[in-house]
Amino acid sequence: MEKNWNKHWVPNLHTKAIVKVLGQFLRIEQLRLFDNQVLTMTRRKAKKQKLEAARLRLVKQRGPINPCDPNVVPPVEAIMANPQALSHNNTHGPMPRFYVDQLVQCRQCGKEEVWRAAAQQWWYEVAKGNINSKAVLCRACRAVEKQRKVAARKQHQDGLALKEKRD
Ligand SMILES: [Zn+2]
Known part of the structure; x- marks a missing residue:
């Protein structure tokens, strides 16, 4: 047992x-x-x-570099611009020959940030941003602004849907 x-x-x-x-x-x-x-x-x-x-x-x-200035030598880290991709700009003004990192002081919070050359290229050549426009907000404030816009759009659409239902 x-x-x-x-x-x-x-x-x-x-x-x-x-x-x-x-x-x-x-x-x-x-x-x-x-x-x-x-x-x-x-x-x-x-x-x-x-x-x-x-x-x-x-x-x-x-310090600042003016990429439109024909006398400026592009720094080694510059990304060369594609003039064809900039042709949506209906202007006779000077076009940037290249993109380099630029300093941005946020208009909203005052933070200093770098607007990267690659981001500029994307904005002007891919997103077809106007050549006279540039980054004025830091990334954090831009994200907040984007969210605010999305929320506002949704509110607007919801309002329209409600109106359609009522009509
Ligand atoms: Zn900011």
Whole structure:
């Protein structure tokens, strides 16, 4: 009887212990993976912020460049403009020959930020922005403004739908 009890009880105890240890191990592993993820994200963010700050410092040091000035030599990091992609601008005024990072002081919050050359190229050549328009808001304020516009549009559309229902 005593032997039998032992025979059944001991493996059970083992199983329980194994399950417990395994569970703990899995939980620890999960936590470790989560921590690693958070750490990577934080590191990536810190690195991005550092790069952003360095970029801002460089742009401020260099001072403004007028890409429309035919006498200005494009800096090495400049992105050359595609005149064909700018042909939507119905103007005889001078066109930019290239894009370089430019300093923007946000009209709303006053923060200084870099308007990246690639972002300018996208704005003028892909989004077909007017050549006389330029970034006046920082990215954070631009995001808020975008959300505000989306909300306003939705409100307007909801209003129209309601009116249609009533008519
Ligand atoms: Zn701002």
